[in-house]
Structure formats: structure tokens, C-alpha cells
Amino acid sequence: MHSAQPSVAEARRLHGQLYDMLTQSQYWSADRMAAHQRGQLAHLLRHARATVPFYETRLDAVLGADGEIDWDRWHEIPVLTRADLQTRYDAMQSGASPPGHGEIMQSRSSGSTGQPIVTSQNALAALAASSATARAYDWHGIDVARTHVCVFGDDPQVGAYPDGLLHEPWGPPALRTGAPGRQYDLNLAASPDQALEFIQRRRPSYLSGLVTRLSVLAHEVLRRGLDIRVEAILPFGEAVSPARRKLFDDAFGARTIPFYASQETYRIAHACPMADHYHVNAELMLVEVVGDDGRPAAAGQPGRVVITPFYNTAQPLIRYQIGDIATASGNDCRCGRTLPVLGDILGRIAHMFRLPDGRPILPNISDDDVLELGAEIWQLAQVAPDRLEFRYVPGERAGDEDRFAQRLKAQLHPDFEIAFRRLASSDFQERRKFIPYLCELA
Structure with missing residues (x-):
């Protein structure tokens, strides 16, 4: 069931109200933010139990028959997985969207970890994400x-090519106060x-795209000595290493402004303008970084990212494990937020x-080692239980593959056999979403 779609004027008004709230709430105390989140979660949990078959009994540990919520048992709610979204799609749809939540749309993930995922999302969730983007654009x-x-x-x-597709204006509506820009x-x-x-x-001020695609272009700019200047690179799809930031600065004279998002949950976090980390859009979602026991990981320790968006009532995602590993770092930041x-x-x-020996490991190659090898674009793949393949585009200065292999073994495991495969940049051009570390074991 679709709730009424707001008019363009009403959508702009809602967007402006959300944006105004976010400019203030970024400075809320921890207690006030927690109270806001619990209020949003309470509405979402009651809505999910009442209208979504998948959640009819799934929330019983937390949500009593009288509608009261035991927050101390929050972590007893089972984690939602990608497999749940793939196999229980119909059961996860709400039979009745709340008034004003807008048209229901479908979103399809890229499928970089296997089978793509289709989710239903309502217009209010997209509007909230756009408001958070407006706030981040203000920051930067x-x-x-x-x-x-x-x-x-x-x-x-x-x-x-050659015309592309023109959007005029572009960007969050709350920021469209002057002449319309072009995307x-x-x-x-x-x-x-x-x-x-x-x-x-087109001579843009801003250039966005997948990290590896933009890296290919940056290396081409440097190789050919082109004079292309942009103010900022807005990369997505992968983490941005310090080496990539330097590459974009060298090639385009640009600062790098990444964000963290997924198709299923929209904008999760945006880069801080003063520090090398992200600020979570905590007014729009609960983001947990949890250990194997489902409890919060200690600050600075890696854990699985689990997200509960507040505004997507079309297909509630309650404690959804999006498949990423990250580190939580508390709330302190010198930017004041x-x-x-x-x-x-x-x-x-x-x-x-x-x-x-069967133990899992998250590989992490140092930028210095990659630069010493002279690899411009690269991917490390596990192709057999005891064999890794390093695929890369060599730069003008070739490094020592044997030395690099020994460093890889020291970092990962001495029993790994390391093979190398040199590629052209066009081989990476064909990858729609590049994956720097790829496990190809069945």
C-alpha cells in the first residue's frame, strides 16, 4: 500500500525542515541524541510488528505485547542478513505505510558480494538522506x-559519450538558492x-565516481601531462586510502571528500571536514559496530557494521548487517560536532x-609497499587455500615483485604462494565496482 505522495512544494518544505533540524542536531548532547533515536526506533518497531509479517514474532525479546520496549535487550534482536533480504523479500514488505511517507520505490544493489539485493524504500527515507547530504555539503x-x-x-x-546526461539543477533542494548548477x-x-x-x-568543479575508475583517470592525467583542475573529488564505492587522496591531489589539484553509503540504507556517514574519519547520520539511523557476540565492539576495535534506518517504513531493516567491517571511535571530534x-x-x-589453517583474516596492504612496487591500480585475490594472486597495472617505475611477495607473506601468512599478473588499465575499466581484496574460494 502506498501512502500519499507529497507535492513538489511539500517535499521541498519537508526537506528544508529536516535540513534545519540536522544543522542543529549535529551538536546535540549524547543523551539528547539517544532519546531521539529511541523515539524513532519505538515507532519503527511497533510499525514493523503490526504491518510486516517477517517481524510478527522476531522482535519479541524487546517489544512486549503491551507495546513497551526493553532497551536493555536490544542486542537480542537477531541480526538481519543479506540472505534474509534475498529469500524473504515478500514477507518483509509493509502492508500499510504511515501517512506522508510517500511513494514506494525499489532499489537494487550492485551485487559486488554476489547476488544483487532488491529493497523497497519510501520517499521520506530518500528525502532524509538528501537532507543529510546537504548538511555534509555545507561542511565542505x-x-x-x-x-x-x-x-x-x-x-x-x-x-x-559524447553528450552524457544533463541534470539541471543538481544537489539537495535545500541548497538550491541561487542559479541552477549542472550535473x-x-x-x-x-x-x-x-x-x-x-x-x-564540461570543466566541472566537482568530479565523482567509483574510486578505482577515478584512479584510472588520474593516472592517465599524470601520464599524459594533462591540465585538468577540479575543486573536489567525491568518490564512492570503496574506501579511499591516503595514497589515493594524494593521487587525486597530484592529478587534479583536488581535495577528496568521501562518504559511506549503501543502496539499502542510503547515506550512512559523511567525511568530517577537519579529521580523517566519518560522522554518522545518527538522527536518521542507528549504526552499531558489533563483535561476534552481537554486542558493541570496543572503541578502536574492528567489528561488523549493523544498521537500522528510521525512516524506511516500506521495508524496515532492523539490525541489518550490511556486510562491512569498520572501527567505531566514540563521539569526540575536534570539529565540535x-x-x-x-x-x-x-x-x-x-x-x-x-x-x-582455516582462520579468517582481513588483508590490508600498506600503501608504501604498493608504491614501492610501482602498482598504479591493483587487486589482491585469494584463488586457492594457499595461493594469492596480485593483479596490477605497473607504472613507469617497476618495483621488485619478489621483495613485495615476501612482505605480503610476512603480513598475511608465510605459507601463501604469491603469483603476479600484470594488466592494462582497460582491464580494470571493465570492472563495474572494483574490489581491492577478493576471495575467490568456493
Whole structure:
């Protein structure tokens, strides 16, 4: 059942109200934020039990028959998995959306960890995410009256070279206060040469796209000595290492402003403007970093990311494990904002390697070692229980593969056999969503 879709004017008003709230709530005390989150969660839990078959008994540990909530038992709610979303889609749909939550749309994930996931999301959730994006753009001084080029999209008929697809205006509605800016989308079928010609012709202030795709373009700019200047790189799809930030600065003279998101949950966190970590959009969702026991991981320790979005009532995702490993770092930040802090986004659970003795490990190669090898773009894959393959695009200065292999063994396990495969940048061009660490074991 769809609730009434708000008019354009009403949607802009709601967006403005959410944006105004977020500019204030980023400084709330921890107690006030916790009270806000519990209020939103209470509405979501009661709605899910009443209207979603999947949650009819799933919330019993926390939600009593009288509607009262035992918050001390929150972690007894079973974690929701990608397999649940794939196999229980129909049972997870709400039979009655609350008034004003808007049109229900479907979103499809990229399927980088296997089978893609389809979820239902209502317009209010998208509106809230757009408001959080507006706040982050404020943090970093992003001006939506300027030109933006986005290199992304799998459909070869949409955003095709040489014209691309024009959006005018672009950006969150709350920030559209002056002349409309232009966004040009260029799909992933464009070659690096075509993409660079497109960027030179459109002369954007902002350039966004998958991290590895933008890295390929950056290396081409440096190799060919092109003069392409942009104000900021807005990368997504992968974690951004310090080496990648330096690459974007060297190639484009640009600062890097990443964000953390998923198709299922929208914008999770945005980069702090003053520190090298992320601030969680805690007004819109509960983000937990948990250990194997489902309890909160200690500050600075890695754990699984579990998310409960507040505003998606079309298909509630309560304690959804999105498949990432990250570190939580508390709430303290020198920027003055009190929003929870996420440290490093370490990788995907599904891409963890298995040591020859069967233990799981999350690989993490140092940027210095990769630079010494001279690898521009790279991927480390586990292709057998005792064998790894390092696939890379070599730069102009070739490094010592034997030395690099010994360092890999020292970091991961001495019994691993290391093979190398040199590739052209076009081989990585074909990857729609690049995965730096890939476990190919069955």
C-alpha cells in the first residue's frame, strides 16, 4: 500500500525542515541524541510488528505485547542478513505505510558480494538522506550552483559519450538558492580517453565516481601531462586510502571528500571536514559496530557494521548487517560536532581471506609497499587455500615483485604462494565496482 505522495512544494518544505533540524542536531548532547533515536526506533518497531509479517514474532525479546520496549535487550534482536533480504523479500514488505511517507520505490544493489539485493524504500527515507547530504555539503563548502560531472552508470544508453546526461539543477533542494548548477552523467562504457575529453569539455568543479575508475583517470592525467583542475573529488564505492587522496591531489589539484553509503540504507556517514574519519547520520539511523557476540565492539576495535534506518517504513531493516567491517571511535571530534564517529571502513566480510589453517583474516596492504612496487591500480585475490594472486597495472617505475611477495607473506601468512599478473588499465575499466581484496574460494 502506498501512502500519499507529497507535492513538489511539500517535499521541498519537508526537506528544508529536516535540513534545519540536522544543522542543529549535529551538536546535540549524547543523551539528547539517544532519546531521539529511541523515539524513532519505538515507532519503527511497533510499525514493523503490526504491518510486516517477517517481524510478527522476531522482535519479541524487546517489544512486549503491551507495546513497551526493553532497551536493555536490544542486542537480542537477531541480526538481519543479506540472505534474509534475498529469500524473504515478500514477507518483509509493509502492508500499510504511515501517512506522508510517500511513494514506494525499489532499489537494487550492485551485487559486488554476489547476488544483487532488491529493497523497497519510501520517499521520506530518500528525502532524509538528501537532507543529510546537504548538511555534509555545507561542511565542505560544496556549491551546487557549480558544475558536477559523475562518471557512473551501467546502462550504455543512459549518459552515453559524447553528450552524457544533463541534470539541471543538481544537489539537495535545500541548497538550491541561487542559479541552477549542472550535473553531467557519463556512463561506465566510456573509455578513459573519452572520459577525460568529456571532463575537459564540461570543466566541472566537482568530479565523482567509483574510486578505482577515478584512479584510472588520474593516472592517465599524470601520464599524459594533462591540465585538468577540479575543486573536489567525491568518490564512492570503496574506501579511499591516503595514497589515493594524494593521487587525486597530484592529478587534479583536488581535495577528496568521501562518504559511506549503501543502496539499502542510503547515506550512512559523511567525511568530517577537519579529521580523517566519518560522522554518522545518527538522527536518521542507528549504526552499531558489533563483535561476534552481537554486542558493541570496543572503541578502536574492528567489528561488523549493523544498521537500522528510521525512516524506511516500506521495508524496515532492523539490525541489518550490511556486510562491512569498520572501527567505531566514540563521539569526540575536534570539529565540535557530537555525531558518532566511524574510523576506518576496513572491508567486506564476504571478501575476507582464509589462512591455510582455516582462520579468517582481513588483508590490508600498506600503501608504501604498493608504491614501492610501482602498482598504479591493483587487486589482491585469494584463488586457492594457499595461493594469492596480485593483479596490477605497473607504472613507469617497476618495483621488485619478489621483495613485495615476501612482505605480503610476512603480513598475511608465510605459507601463501604469491603469483603476479600484470594488466592494462582497460582491464580494470571493465570492472563495474572494483574490489581491492577478493576471495575467490568456493
